[in-house]
Amino acid sequence: MSASSESKRDFVSSELGTKDYWDETYDREIKSFNDFGDVGEIWFGEDSQERVLDWLEDCDLVTTDDSVLDLGCGNGMMLIEMARRGYTSLTGVDYSQGAIELAKAIAEKEEITCINYQVADLIAADCTQKYTCLTRQYKIVIDKGTYDAISLIPDSEVEARQVYLKTVKHLVAENGMFVITSCNWTKEQLLHFWKTDFELFEKIPTPSFQFGGQSGNTVTSLVLKPKP
Incomplete structure (x- = not known):
């Protein structure tokens, strides 16, 4: 299933777009980690993470010395796995203090020291100067x-997405790459939004389904x- 424009989205603003939701989520996950050693959820599942990491590992343009930035790193498990695979220049940012505290605690437990974590609001207008x-x-x-x-984000998602685009444009090196994984946007919708500053290099294969004679x-x- 595909859509050629942003107007055909099948989701609406919700609490998932609020900082309060994520702060509360990571407060619970920190407690769970401290009590039981549970690192929490891997967003989109471990398979989705592995597909991205396997692609990077197989790409001739990527080395383990390259600088890596994880935007909205959450519990940091993407970067933890990259460190295990030999990457040495890793940075993770998230606007939730709880997420960063959890990510740091997991890295410390794993005795991984090559990850730099920082709290940063990626849709703040001055974020590329502030952090x-x-x-x-x-x-x-x-x-x-x-x-x-x-x-x-309720009420202001259009403006927030435009600020985010400018932030990402600033962060990606001229010879770099931006790897984006989404469950809410189709390939066509993502390319439509990012087309002002980015172009498709490759689509990472993901599981597909058939419904009503269409695939997606x-x-x-x-x-x-x-x-x-």
């Missing part, structure tokens, strides 16, 4: 569900490159 880790560019910038969450994907993962 140290957002003042530079990265070879690989990863979004796994963050654009989806921004798209669910529950999750879409794209690798985008900055336009010349």
